[in-house]
Amino acid sequence: MRALLFLPFLLLPLLSAQAEEPTITLRPGPALATISTHCSGCHSLDYVQMNAPFLSADGWKAEVAKMRAAFGAQFDDEDAAAITAYLASNYGAS
Amino acid sequence: MQRRSLLVGTGAAFASGITDVFAQNPLAATNPGLSDGTRAEAVMDSLPGKSPLIKLSYRPPNYESPVSAFTTPLTQREDFFVRYHLSQIPDRAALADWSLTIGGDAAGKTIKLSLADLKALPQQEIAAVCQCSGNRRGLSSPHVAGVQWGVGAMGCALWRGPRLRDVLALAGIQPQAVEIAFHGTDHGVLEATPQFAKSIPIPRAMDDNTLIALAMNDEEMPVWNGFPARLVVPGWTGTYWMKHISNLDIRTQKLDNFWMKAAYRVPTGMFPGSDFPTQDNATNRPITDILINSLATSHDDNATVRSSGFTLSGMAWDNGSGIARVDVWLSSGETWSVAMIGIEESRFAFRPWSIQLAASPGPFTVRIRATANSGTVQPEKPIFNPDGYHHNAIQTLRLTAI
Numbered sequence: 275m276r277a278l279l280f281l282p283f284l285l286l287p288l289l290s291a292q293a294e295e296p297t298i299t300l301r302p303g304p305a306l307a308t309i310s311t312h313c314s315g316c317h318s319l320d321y322v323q324m325n326a327p328f329l330s331a332d333g334w335k336a337e338v339a340k341m342r343a344a345f346g347a348q349f350d351d352e353d354a355a356a357i358t359a360y361l362a363s364n365y366g367a368s
Numbered sequence: 369m370q371r372r373s374l375l376v377g378t379g380a381a382f383a384s385g386i387t388d389v390f391a392q393n394p395l396a397a398t399n400p401g402l403s404d405g406t407r408a409e410a411v412m413d414s415l416p417g418k419s420p421l422i423k424l425s426y427r428p429p430n431y432e433s434p435v436s437a438f439t440t441p442l443t444q445r446e447d448f449f450v451r452y453h454l455s456q457i458p459d460r461a462a463l464a465d466w467s468l469t470i471g472g473d474a475a476g477k478t479i480k481l482s483l484a485d486l487k488a489l490p491q492q493e494i495a496a497v498c499q500c501s502g503n504r505r506g507l508s509s510p511h512v513a514g515v516q517w518g519v520g521a522m523g524c525a526l527w528r529g530p531r532l533r534d535v536l537a538l539a540g541i542q543p544q545a546v547e548i549a550f551h552g553t554d555h556g557v558l559e560a561t562p563q564f565a566k567s568i569p570i571p572r573a574m575d576d577n578t579l580i581a582l583a584m585n586d587e588e589m590p591v592w593n594g595f596p597a598r599l600v601v602p603g604w605t606g607t608y609w610m611k612h613i614s615n616l617d618i619r620t621q622k623l624d625n626f627w628m629k630a631a632y633r634v635p636t637g638m639f640p641g642s643d644f645p646t647q648d649n650a651t652n653r654p655i656t657d658i659l660i661n662s663l664a665t666s667h668d669d670n671a672t673v674r675s676s677g678f679t680l681s682g683m684a685w686d687n688g689s690g691i692a693r694v695d696v697w698l699s700s701g702e703t704w705s706v707a708m709i710g711i712e713e714s715r716f717a718f719r720p721w722s723i724q725l726a727a728s729p730g731p732f733t734v735r736i737r738a739t740a741n742s743g744t745v746q747p748e749k750p751i752f753n754p755d756g757y758h759h760n761a762i763q764t765l766r767l768t769a770i
Contacts, residue, residue, distance in 0.1 A: 295426040316557045317455060318427040326405030328511035337513050344626040346560030365405070 298323075305360035312349040313341070313357070326365035334361040399518035400669055401507040406516040415592055419446040424515055428452035429592070432520035438665045438683055441710075441718050442495065443523035445584050450592045451500055451521060451606065453564045454556040458612060460591055466553065468535070468580075468597065472618035476540020483596050486582060489530035494577055495713030496602035497524045497685045498609055501632055501655045504750075504759030512756040519663055524685070524718040527581035527600045532616075533574045541570075541618055546646050548573040549623040550599060552612035566608055566632075567623035568601065569644050577602045577688075577716070580613065602716040603688035604642070605655050605757075607632045622646035628654065634753050640744060657687035660746055661760040662694060662721070662738035667767060675729045675769035681722035682736065684709070689742035694721040697735040700728055704737070727769040737762045 298319040300306060335358045341347040342354065413423035421431035429450050437447035471478030499522035506516035549567035572578060579600040582589060589595040594611030601608045633652040641656040662684035684691045694707040710720035739745045750761040
């Protein structure tokens with residue numbers, strides 16, 4: 275029984291041993307296509323859940339703004355608002 | 369609740385034996401206080417050439433070391449944490465024609481050095497802790513945005529290479545120089561993404577201990593830790609320890625970029641740390657020196673011990689003033705006892721400590737408090753700051769004696 279309990283931890287490294295990034299599925303929402311276009315090209319989407327669920331709507335807004343101002347993300351105000359709303363409602367502080 | 373979210377995150381679906389599973393996740397076991405989302409994303413994963421580390425993000429790779437990596441004064445290269453801001457990281461083949469360019473408006477001339485040129489300079493060696501500024505950010509209360517590190521975004525290694533000042537001297541430093549800025553060969557996906565670039569003040573660049581390290585623990589620098597050359601700034605946090613360093617810019621003006629003026633800053637007056645005159649202001653200032661800190665490495669939180677007696681041990685470190693003492697508080701006796709401290713590899717290195725303890729059967733807590741030669745002591749609680757830096761609060765472990 276003990277060996278069985280440890281099994282998941284033995285399997286995990288094998289599934290991604292070559293630093294191949296597993297597909298990270300975010301919660302469904304209308305902004306997912308926008309996120310796929312503008313976010314996941316530069317970073318894996320585990321950043322989203324890692325930073326959840328504690329950021330306020332303003333906190334997510336600041337993160338999205340930082341991606342444009344500091345990292346050169348190429349999306350417009352409309353997309354920024356859609357991404358922010360999605361993150362705040364799916365991964366924001368309740 | 370925390371255990372439930374862990375089970376979801378690791379894909380384990382066993383209804384029984386939850387405690388066993390919990391104890392096997394190195395991040396969760398030693399980091400009560402992480403967010404549920406962080407617990408769900410943190411999994412053991414191996415980058416090529418690395419041991420399984422705790423993955424926080426795949427791309428760019430941000431992987432911390434499990435506490436088991438810190439049971440020895442020097443952290444193994446394979447176990448050493450990995451931290452990148454941008455995802456385009458050169459592999460070893462791409463670095464075959466690597467060179468280091470030294471120039472700037474306060475340089476005597478612009479020169480380009482090969483790896484062989486650097487190896488031909490006098491080599492200096494020092495053991496030093498490299499600790500991410502945001503180590504333990506995930507434990508910040510309230511949580512703040514960023515990579516949600518537990519306790520393992522650090523390591524201590526033996527670094528060897530030429531002194532930075534000897535390298536700079538080959539180009540010549542004019543008297544009006546105020547900073548040395550630098551960047552590496554890693555970069556972002558978009559052309560619009562600025563490179564990660566940092567600077568240090570001239571006195572730090574001239575310091576005996578500031579190196580361009582070519583070797584780590586007597587072997588080649590791993591790619592994930594900066595092959596073929598990384599800056600080593602003993603006593604200062606990892607943000608200045610530039611990996612794959614390819615450009616040194618000797619400047620008459622401060623570096624005025626996001627990484628200096630917006631990121632890696634702490635409120636002025638909140639923490640001790642070396643001055644950085646060109647970058648300090650009345651509101652905030654760059655994070656500089658590592659603060660006094662310690663970590664138990666013999667036991668995880670919620671571990672079981674023998675009531676007849678057990679040895680608690682771990683590491684303590686600071687910015688190079690050195691460790692004066694480590695005290696351990698036992699809740700059952702409500703007293704602080706002095707731990708034995710071992711020999712450190714250098715004043716910048718991990719200093720081992722240990723103490724024999726005994727406790728009556730049942731739950732109890734221990735607290736570990738290190739004091740530096742500078743007189744600074746770990747605080748009771750982490751000092752909150754907006755970006756979650758400098759978490760060095762006294763560690764509390766909940767143990768059960770049987």
